[in-house]
Amino acid sequence: MGGARMRLHSVPLPSVEQRQRGLMDWLGQLPGPAWLTLPGREPDRHRVVVTLLHGNEPSGVRALWQLWAEPPQCAVTTHFCLANLDAALFEGGFVHRHRPGQPDMNRCFGRAGAGEAYQLTAAIAERIAELAPEAVVDLHNTSGSGPSFAVTIADTEAHRALSGLFTERMLRTRVRLGALMELTTPTTPIVTIECGGALDPASDEVARAGLTRFMALDSVLTEQPATWQLDCLYDPIRVQLMPAGKIRYRAEPVFGADLTLPPDIERLNFGWLPAHSPLGWLGERGLAALALSDGLGRPPVESLFYQAGNELRLAKDSKLFMITTNPTIALSDCLFYMVVA
Ligand SMILES: [Zn+2]
Known part of the structure; x- marks a missing residue:
């Protein structure tokens, strides 16, 4: 089992009726890991938002649920990947980081392994490589309570600019764990955004405000006229x-x-x-x-x-x-x- 369930399913934005039944109901009706696409002013350029690699980190999907009610005019074709629905829906919703007995999905990117988590992370990496998006953001919540920050493996203007759309802090790390942001390339910068704790009310707003900028701005790869000073922490x-x-x-x-x-x-x-x-x-x-x-x-x-x-x-x-x-x-x-x- 699992092979078919673990591929990416292209689905439309939630309908008015689905919206009325709420986010959890809609997530429960999805056929599996989901891929949604919104058109942009420049259709040949692409950006990707990934979230729910961890099932108990809902700020990204909650912010998208809000934004999709009245989607902003996207600058470029913008894609949304809702990854670990299996974990997100298990035992009441947003409870488990990963399904018990399954590996942590954000430790499987670029790693060889058997099973559903590796199949899905390989499918996500493949889709991103095919699209060659100009930017990828991967939205998470921290396990504990605390402020937002970005995590990257590179300290370039593109990584700083993407981080600065969401948060005032960026960590550049040498630790390699098999996270999506480790697949960053010179043409496709990828950053992790930790929106803050899953229970912190501010976290959903960090995700919503950042995603609004990520979707609407013509350029997300050059640092914006300072809304805030980005605090960079290394290693x-x-x-x-x-x-x-x-x-x-x-x-x-x-x-x-x-x-x-x-x-x-x-x-x-x-x-x-x-x-x-x-x-x-x-x-x-x-x-x-x-x-x-x-x-x-x-x-x-x-x-x-x-x-x-x-x-x-x-x-x-x-x-x-x-x-x-x-x-x-x-x-x-x-x-x-x-x-x-
Ligand atoms: Zn996470």
């Missing part, structure tokens, strides 16, 4: 718990946990923290419970952290982001990313 380091580590989120250390972080740690997202700031509490394994990755290698944990008593402390002035308080994601993906001053 974030991914902070992970060692395999089978035990993480807890509590206001005091939990016995038996390798790491306890306070439940409100998300409030640290994107703020500068001075060296020696305590982040949480280590267990018996101490710093050995943690692992770092910068995309090139594995820097020693002691380069960024030290232990004082049972406290985990910052060795340098640092900025943390993509902090999660979801223990499943903390274990399967990472605790957070950071850059040092």
